[in-house]
Amino acid sequence: MKKKEALCLAALLLTGLTVAEQKMSGGRPAGTAPNLLLIVTDDESWFEHDIYGHSNLKTPHFNRLAEEGVLFTHGYTSAPSCGPSRAAILAGRNIWELEQGAFMLSYFPKKFTSMMDLLEANGYQAAHSGKRWGPGLYPLEGQHMTGKGVYDHKTKDRENRMYMSPFNVPDNFEAFLGDRDEDKPFVFWAGIEEPHAPWANQEEATRLLKEEFGVDADKINTEPGNNPHRHPLGFYYEILHADQQVGQMLASLEKRGMLENTLVLYIGDNGSDSDPGGIMEDKARAAGTEMSPLRLKGKNTAYDAGCHVPMALMWKGSVPPGRVVEDFVKSTDIAPTFLEAAGVAVPSFMTGKSFLDVVKSDKSGWIDPERDWVMTASEWHTHPRTSRTIRDKRFEYIVQYPNADRTERVEELYDLQNDMWEYKNLIDDPEYAAVLERLRTRMDAYGRATADPRSTGEMELFEETLQVQDLLIPEWNKGLEIRQRAAGKPYSELKKYLGVE
Known part of the structure; x- marks a missing residue:
């Protein structure tokens, strides 16, 4: 066996793929593999975006993804908790199939090969910025994110705004695009940490909403489509700040003429948080009282607002635009979808199911009759x-x-x-x-x-x-x-x- 062939075989074995499974992909024509941009935000339920009809807070860049691509009305994460949710995205498996990966402060076992590893082993340049898998531990048995992390650019003026993420994800993405190997397609994990708490106080958030986005704080969700969930103003500021970052990344692709061959997928990692850190719940428990039920039906809970998240996909020229898909699609389906789009065989250990056929169809509404439930x-x-x-x-x-x-x-x-x-x-x-x-x-x-x-x-x-x-x-x-x-x-x-x- 030649040295190059031996190295390729070793790479396949390390990713958990057999040679037979890899040949199932049929290969792909040179130069046609799409770039893959996965945007994962932190702590927002689906109804926080105006396009869903339960908020008047306009998120134009998320809306653009939906209008020039596909809006999912039943996008779900595997868990209402960030670490397990992100592990499920990377491994294409339900959290209960990830052993210690099902727990927020444990670790993500190396045995569950991530899609980033699989794509990198098959010719992709993998990189990431912002919040990756975690929070959690990285013992000998645990894995980090694959690829070159671009962390050089920090959030401007963060020393005076400690509620913001330390990482400027759009600037890091821009730096990566300028530094990448142009002979390879890329997969980039953009881990936007907003709108995760902490948030700006009410006074500062009021000022920021007006100065940066022209939004009057007292008019947010005045016609919320009967949405009973309420958040501090800093939360709404960070929803808009996260959306702004999406627009900056799309602009980076556009100026390089790369948007046409980039599959862009946006998903929240879990639902909105009305009680950061469980502080109010702890106080209520200690006092022997109960909180309002709706304060406990978002992040970290079993209810719909905990795992039902905003989700949209745009792949110009390959996915018919302007459609609303009602099929149940779960975060575990992302890895198989990305692999299929890249022409890489989906390994048998992934229990998620690619939804590429759904987004490439020209239909709206319920498309795949088997996608009528989610767990x-x-x-x-x-x-x-x-x-x-x-x-x-x-x-x-x-x-x-x-x-x-x-x-x-x-x-x-x-x-x-x-x-x-x-x-x-x-x-x-x-x-x-x-x-x-x-x-x-x-x-x-x-x-x-x-x-x-x-x-x-x-x-x-x-x-x-x-x-x-x-x-x-x-x-x-x-x-x-x-x-x-x-x-x-x-x-x-x-x-x-x-x-x-």
């Missing part, structure tokens, strides 16, 4: 968040499992057609008994088919990891020491240090 999950964020959620075109069924915060198993059922904000739990209503049984059966069947420990009962790894998470959070809150201590060392040393072993 999401949560295990642990800053508190135990043990739940599974399944929803179809009309109903949503939730199971919240016993954990350190509750001893009982809680079930909920909502009719989202008539109660989209989930006020009325129908779980005990006999009129919906058949619906409940149907969704219970589907959740159990899919859980077993994908080896979900919550369905199979094989909970040893999850229970051990949950124990580590609970021990880890006090150390995590002290600063970076625990992350530095774990970096590059066996995970067992962390467990020993925390008193698990």
Whole structure:
């Protein structure tokens, strides 16, 4: 075997692909592979953008992606928590299929090869900026992001605006485009950290909204399409700031004549946060009182606003524009879609399903009859968040499992057609008994088919990891020491240090 052939074979084996699987792609004509730009924002539910009809906060650059491409009305992440959600995007697997990757402060096992690695092994130049996979640990068994991270450009005047991300993602993307290997297509992960908390205070946010975007703070969501969710003004400023960054990246592609051959996909990593850090929830718990239910139905929760996120795709010249797709599309489907678009075989370990056929069709509405439901999950964020959620075109069924915060198993059922904000739990209503049984059966069947420990009962790894998470959070809150201590060392040393072993 020649040296070059041996190196290619080694690369394929490292990515988890067999030679037979790679040949399935049929190769691709030289020079036709699209560039891939994945924009992942941090903490926004789908209804935060005016194009969905439940906000008057105009996001012109997201809207442009939708109008010149495809708007997804049922885009979902695998989890309402950033680390697991991002791991699921990269690996094309549900969070419960990612072992320790299902937990926010654990690690993303190397055994689950990311799409960035696969694309780089097949001729792509991979790079990233901003928030990548994480937060989490990077022990010997864990993986970082593949490719050249471009972190040279920091946010201007951040020392006076500590609520902003330290990384200027558009400037870093511009720097990458100027420095890239022009003989290779690229895949770029643009991890925009907005609108994640912390936020500017009300007074400063009022000023920034007016000065930078011409928005009157007192007029935001005055006609919100019955949307009951409310946020501090700093949140809305960061929604617009994130959108502005999208426009800057599109401009960078346009000035180089690269927009025509770049697939641009925008998705939020999880839903909006009304209670940063769970501070208000902690106070309510300590006082023995309850918060307003809607304050607890976004980020880190099992409800629709936790995983139902804004999503749009534009690929000029290849994807017919101006369409609205109602199919359920999940973040686990992104990796298979990117690989298929790149002409790279999708490995068998990915359980997500490419939606390239959906976006390349000229149809709107419901296109693929099999995409009529979605299942999401949560295990642990800053508190135990043990739940599974399944929803179809009309109903949503939730199971919240016993954990350190509750001893009982809680079930909920909502009719989202008539109660989209989930006020009325129908779980005990006999009129919906058949619906409940149907969704219970589907959740159990899919859980077993994908080896979900919550369905199979094989909970040893999850229970051990949950124990580590609970021990880890006090150390995590002290600063970076625990992350530095774990970096590059066996995970067992962390467990020993925390008193698990």
